[in-house]
Amino acid sequence: MSAPVAPPSASLSPVPAASPTPRAPTDVSNPAYYHKVVDCQWACPAHTNVPEYIRLIAQGRYTESYLLNRESNVFPGILGRTCDRPCEPACRRGRVDGKPVAICRLKRVAADNRDDVRDLIPKAPREKNGKRVALIGAGPSSLTVANDLMPLGYEVVIFEKLAEPGGLMRINIPSFRLPASVLDEEVGYILDMGVDVRYNSPVTSMRALLAEQWDAVFVGSGAPTGKNLDIPGRKQAAANIHIGIEWLASAHFGHIEKIGQRVLIIGVGNTAMDCCRTSRRLGGTDVKVIARRSRKFFKASPWELEDAEEEGIEIVENHAPKTFILANGKLVGLELERLRWFEENGKQKSEVVDTVTIPCDDVILAIGQENAFPWIERDIGIEFDKNGMPVVDRKTMQSTHANVFFGGDAAWGPENIIWAVEHGHQAAISIHNHCENVSLDDRPAWGMNLVSSKMGMHAWSYSNDYSPQSRTKMQHAELTKRFAGLGVEVELGFTAEQTATEVQRCLNCDVQTNFSASLCIECDACIDVCPVNCLTITPDYSNDFDLRAHLSAPATNLTQDIYASAPLPQTKHIMVKDEDVCLHCGLCAERCPTAAWDMSQFELLIPYAGRQSRGHLVGAR
Secondary structure, three states: OOOOOOOOOOOOOOOOOOOOOOOOOOOOOOHHHHHHHOHHHHHOOOOOOHHHHHHHHHOOOHHHHHHHHHHHHOOHHHHHHHOOOOHHHHOOHHHHHOOOOOHHHHHHHHHHHOOOOHHHOOOOOOOOOOOEEEEEOOOHHHHHHHHHHHHHOOEEEEEOOOOOOOOHHHHOOOOOOOOHHHHHHHHHHHHOOOOEEEOOOOOOOHHHHHOOOOOEEEEOOOOOEEOOOOOOOOOOOHHHEEEHHHHHHHHHOOOOOOOOOEEEEEOOOHHHHHHHHHHHHOOOOEEEEEOOOOHHHOOOOHHHHHHHHHOOOEEEOOEEEEEEEEEOOEEEEEEEEEEEEEEEOOEEEEEEEEEEEEEOOEEEEOOOEEOOOOOOOOOOOOOEOOOOOEOOOOOOOEOOOOOEEEOOHHHHOOOOHHHHHHHHHHHHHHHHHHHOOOOOOOOOOOEEEEEEOEEEOOEEOOOOOOOOOOOOOOOEOOHHHHOOOOOOOOEOOOOHHHHHHHHOOOOOOOEEEEEOHHHOOOOOHHHHHOOOOOEEEEOOOOOHHHHHHOOOOOOOOOOOOEEEOOOOOOOOOEEEEEOOOOOOOOHHHHHOOOOOEEEEEEEEEOOEOOEOOOOOOOOOO
16 A cells, blocks of 8 residues: 655654653543544534445445434435535545545435435334423424434424424525425425424414423524624615525525625625525626635635635625615615734734725625524523523533523524534433433443454455545536526536545545554564554653654644553553554554554444444445
8 A cells, every 4th residue: 555655743842751650551442532533523513424434435335325324414415515514624634635535525425326215214103102392493403303302202393483394404505505305305304204393383482382381392493683784874775785694585485586786795604605606696797795804714614615706706805894885865885994904912903904885786794693582581491691692501402491402503603504413412312311300411321333354464344545536526517507596506416436536535534553562562563664653662751742752753733642552561662653643554454463453443333312323334345
């Protein structure tokens, strides 16, 4: 196998002599240790088993990959198109060639190519357990709670103010990014378990709802209110100034079918990107996004910015709105302050350089969202903080009212779909404990499987070849076709050839280098062959910083663990591995003459409401 050379070593200060007091060996029996080594899975809020689902795709086992995805993230087809991808910045491949594996888009490959899975999804039992749970809002967090509780026999009722399920996934993510058919199908898998959904039924009083004697109530109503911008001219030009999330909803329902040719979007988050791209499809020919800061401070995902700019959207940096300009009572422009940013006493500050005016016909405000709970009375035991947010336990999702739980954007403000899903999983565990009279702090334990990948003396059950291929570029619909309507999906998915190339870029970080100190003869063969200098045999140092500085290549990334073995039989030195730079290539295990090193596939067993997670380990490629 060929692999990249080691990164340049950083210089650290000299270190003292080794400590005579040996450290405790790293506890690799703790599931959290190897979980953290699988950087993509660790970074995913729902802890999806990324390497395994990529291997299943490599084998053409799309249905198995989809089901593995669905157990943790619940909406593989939806998230394969819309996820904010916290896994990708963490991807180890990004440290090798600067471009992470296209994890999110491979999720979509499994969703698009799977077989019918309806008979493979958990079913609700005919006999119920006698417990009733009310869910407010049919967004991703509430749907996840329903997904986890229905198979346990709960009667689940969702109160939804709109006529369709999905929450902001439906009304705020344009269909050119998320086709309605994909949303309907994956939401349908949950609702078809027998969930009682009451559409056009907004909850107007929490007191009245609690009076109906539910065993638990979950609030997943999202962050439904867009922030306003109170500057001169706002009221006078109100007819042509729109709140982003409300405007997107109106576009979804067909209440808005066109917009002026010159459109300004204020704000530079993902909602702003959806607004500017939707404007292009509704008649905007000169669309600009106004950002208060420079690009490195933008909240929008890089790929969202790229897609917007590909469609002719101009992004104006370092400008702040000052005054809406009207002529004859109609909006004609926006005066802005051009800002220069600088640092003073460690804080970012700005000063006005000059003012500019940009002509416009319409302005869309996408400067953030906030929660609104006028329907929750303040004297029923649910406490709110000074910002008007409910006081919610971050581990259990329980409010200060024992029967009421929160999740998704309703809990701590706008985040994203995958966080909403994880909130739903944790809330479901808490609701189940609550209904079973079990302490909410008694969370079901995480577990793990660790199975050798050895197939012979020098062969493994996974592909440990390093693929030098660059990241696969997503196919997009032609620009001339995109603007035909809101329903023309822009991203077309990977071809079979692109998929085959991209899956091989994964470094199989879940196939762990498992070390047995008692077998080591300290021959240094593993150290010599390691392409990234991540292994060292060294005397022990009681201080972690000193030990990190004394390795073959100093371990300077303190967010990543170092592995320390038990004392070796001959010298009582220890084997140390820097988990940050290891490529999981298996060369150490191939070279080791005593099999002290083994490549072992790790699987995190994630608990869900009412059950420990089942293991999969269906086979590495």
